[in-house]
Amino acid sequence: MEIIGTIFCGLGLFFIGFRMISRNLRQLTGTRFKKLIQKATGTRLLSALTGFFSGVIFQSASAAVFIASGFHSARLLTLRQSMIIINWANIGTSMLIFIVVLNIKLLIFYFVGLIGMVYFLQLDRTNRSQMMFLFLQGVSMLFLGIFFIKTAAVPLQSLPWFREALQMSSGSVLLLFLAGGLLTVAAQAGSTVTVVALTLSSVGLLNLLQTFIIVLGTGVGSAFNILLFSLKMRGSEKQLCLYQGLFKTSGVITIALLLFLDYRWSPNHQPRLVSMLSANPGKQVAWLFLIMQLLPTFMLTLMRKPVIILLQRISSPTSDEKLSQAEFLSEPALQDPETALYLAWKEQIRLLRILPDYLVRVSPDRDYKKVTDLNVLHDCFEMVDQQITQYLEKLVKNPLAASLQEQIHQTQHFSSVLKDLESNLFEFVTTINTSFETIVNLPFAINLIESLRTILDTAIDCMEDQDPAGMEMLLKLTAEKGDLLQRIRKDYFQKNTSLDLGVQQSLFSLTLQFDRGCWLLRSVTLIRQKALTENQ
Amino acid sequence: MSLAMQVLQSDEHLLIIAFSGKLDALNLPSVETKFHALINNQNSPVILDFSEVSFLASLGIRMLLTAYKDVARQGHSLKIENASDEIKKVFLTAGLSEFLI
Numbered sequence: 256m257e258i259i260g261t262i263f264c265g266l267g268l269f270f271i272g273f274r275m276i277s278r279n280l281r282q283l284t285g286t287r288f289k290k291l292i293q294k295a296t297g298t299r300l301l302s303a304l305t306g307f308f309s310g311v312i313f314q315s316a317s318a319a320v321f322i323a324s325g326f327h328s329a330r331l332l333t334l335r336q337s338m339i340i341i342n343w344a345n346i347g348t349s350m351l352i353f354i355v356v357l358n359i360k361l362l363i364f365y366f367v368g369l370i371g372m373v374y375f376l377q378l379d380r381t382n383r384s385q386m387m388f389l390f391l392q393g394v395s396m397l398f399l400g401i402f403f404i405k406t407a408a409v410p411l412q413s414l415p416w417f418r419e420a421l422q423m424s425s426g427s428v429l430l431l432f433l434a435g436g437l438l439t440v441a442a443q444a445g446s447t448v449t450v451v452a453l454t455l456s457s458v459g460l461l462n463l464l465q466t467f468i469i470v471l472g473t474g475v476g477s478a479f480n481i482l483l484f485s486l487k488m489r490g491s492e493k494q495l496c497l498y499q500g501l502f503k504t505s506g507v508i509t510i511a512l513l514l515f516l517d518y519r520w521s522p523n524h525q526p527r528l529v530s531m532l533s534a535n536p537g538k539q540v541a542w543l544f545l546i547m548q549l550l551p552t553f554m555l556t557l558m559r560k561p562v563i564i565l566l567q568r569i570s571s572p573t574s575d576e577k578l579s580q581a582e583f584l585s586e587p588a589l590q591d592p593e594t595a596l597y598l599a600w601k602e603q604i605r606l607l608r609i610l611p612d613y614l615v616r617v618s619p620d621r622d623y624k625k626v627t628d629l630n631v632l633h634d635c636f637e638m639v640d641q642q643i644t645q646y647l648e649k650l651v652k653n654p655l656a657a658s659l660q661e662q663i664h665q666t667q668h669f670s671s672v673l674k675d676l677e678s679n680l681f682e683f684v685t686t687i688n689t690s691f692e693t694i695v696n697l698p699f700a701i702n703l704i705e706s707l708r709t710i711l712d713t714a715i716d717c718m719e720d721q722d723p724a725g726m727e728m729l730l731k732l733t734a735e736k737g738d739l740l741q742r743i744r745k746d747y748f749q750k751n752t753s754l755d756l757g758v759q760q761s762l763f764s765l766t767l768q769f770d771r772g773c774w775l776l777r778s779v780t781l782i783r784q785k786a787l788t789e790n791q
Numbered sequence: 792m793s794l795a796m797q798v799l800q801s802d803e804h805l806l807i808i809a810f811s812g813k814l815d816a817l818n819l820p821s822v823e824t825k826f827h828a829l830i831n832n833q834n835s836p837v838i839l840d841f842s843e844v845s846f847l848a849s850l851g852i853r854m855l856l857t858a859y860k861d862v863a864r865q866g867h868s869l870k871i872e873n874a875s876d877e878i879k880k881v882f883l884t885a886g887l888s889e890f891l892i
Contacts (some may be wrong), residue, residue, distance in 0.1 A: 611849075614849075618848065618849070619846070619848060620816035622817075623815075623816045623817045702881050703884065705847070705852070705881055706849075706885035709849045709852040709853065709887070710885055710886070725860075731886055731889065731890075732885060732887065733886065734886060736884070736886065739883060743880055743884065769884075
């Protein structure tokens with residue numbers, strides 16, 4: 256019982272230490288790591304290094320997969336750059352196993368003693384130093400756990416019942432494989448399970464083949480884990496999870512095949528491939544784990560193009576993702592300011608085209624048309640608007656002729672009014688959605704909604720055609736109509752005396768927002784009309 | 792309620808079309824192509840009888856505006872007659888009464 260208790264305690268210390276390392280390092284390096292990933296868009300080497308160190312630090316490639324997924328879906332990283340990061344994050348996870356293989360018993364003792372002294376002398380005063388020492392404490396607990404397991408497991412192998420149980424299970428490849436997979440699913444990291452298997456192997460509780468099979472099981476467990484997470488994802492985000500699943504699965508299949516052939520053709524059924532790399536069984540396991548990461552890196556890099564096509568086909572970007580990304584803004588075009596300005600204008604028109612969709616949600620047509628969530632539309636608009644603003648800021652920094660500079664200022668002005676128009680429209684729809692009683696079916700509200708949709712549609716047509724006659728018509732549609740609206744509203748209230756005060760208030764707000772919407776549409780028309788006149 | 796369109800008069804002097812029902816996203820596709828074909832083949836003023844129209848959505852107004860521009864390009868006018876008060880209010884609110892009524 257004492258032996259089992261000590262092993263159990265060792266496992267406990269190991270997992271507590273692992274959790275402490277992950278949690279505190281995440282807090283210590285989280286923002287920096289994200290910034291580093293963001294900067295790693297330039298070179299392959301930097302991407303590889305970022306991935307590698309994220310794997311070493313977090314001891315799980317999943318962290319890199321999720322962060323890279325976020326950057327990829329925000330188009331800060333390409334699929335190719337993200338794939339490099341993930342490849343090397345997987346390789347980075349194997350470093351822990353190599354460290355464990357080294358005989359560092361005495362080092363662990365001094366390390367634990369040193370951490371204890373830090374607490375005794377109360378050297379962890381600031382938040383950052385507390386996190387740092389908690390991380391170091393995690394490291395010491397992890398290694399102390401491994402030491403406990405190793406020490407307790409030595410006498411275990413001499414017990415007859417344990418030897419019998421081991422002999423029985425040694426024949427069941429599937430059982431060991433499943434154990435590796437299930438433990439990885441539970442621990443959320445294949446490298447940790449490999450370390451535990453390695454520790455048991457180093458004291459003779461598992462033979463080399465059994466350890467190898469468990470290591471293969473960890474690969475499947477990791478793939479299962481990430482694919483389970485990917486079920487909640489869509490579009491670009493999902494692509495990298497699928498890639499990680501493919502990475503792990505291809506690693507397991509290739510290594511399993513190689514091991515099978517190696518054992519099959521070996522005269523004494525001993526692994527020859529890894530024994531060429533090291534005579535030490537522990538190091539052989541570490542090498543096997545590393546090769547299981549290196550081989551898929553090599554294979555998937557060679558097959559990069561078909562893999563990218565496959566991932567994009569399986570999980571194409573969602574309509575929301577497409578909507579939130581600028582379609583026309585091209586960085587190389589910044590070299591030619593006139594083309595860049597034209598592209599910014601095209602992007603603004605694209606934004607304008609989104610606006611009628613805000614009103615579909617509250618229009619009588621809502622049952623016949625696909626309705627996008629208002630907040631999604633709002634977020635997408637803001638993201639594209641921000642991209643246009645940044646693009647124009649970059650453009651204006653170029654040495655430009657005065658006339659072109661003026662055109663850019665007009666485009667910036669157009670952007671700013673367009674943004675106000677969007678905010679107004681968002682408020683207009685929110686007023687309808689959040690009114691005390693439903694006003695969406697009241698004839699007065701329907702009149703405002705359909706009229707605004709009409710004016711918006713007309714504005715889009717005019718801006719696209721750049722038709723002077725159409726613009727003149729649009730100016731008439733958006734002419735001052737405050738008095739007219741008040742008259743129609745009062746007339747409606749007089750004919751519907753049973754209207755609740757809250758409803759009356761909502762309809763009043765709606766009228767003001769409609770009026771402001773018309774005024775803003777008039778402003779964008781005037782800006783565009785002026786730009787067209789000056790360019791002629 | 793569906794949407795129906797009937798040509799009441801079609802000669803070199805005048806085209807009169809009567810609509811009945813709702814001009815909304817659901818019903819509009821059933822008449823839109825035919826309506827534009829009628830307008831484009833005609834070189835005369837156009838009158839649209841709205842006495843039986845119960846609802847006009849923005850897509851319907853868009854169709855009317857396109858027709859208005861096509862007819863105006865040929866040098867003629869397009870007017871809507873007998874529209875209900877509610878529909879007249881939509882035209883007023885959208886600033887279109889000057890063009891269509």
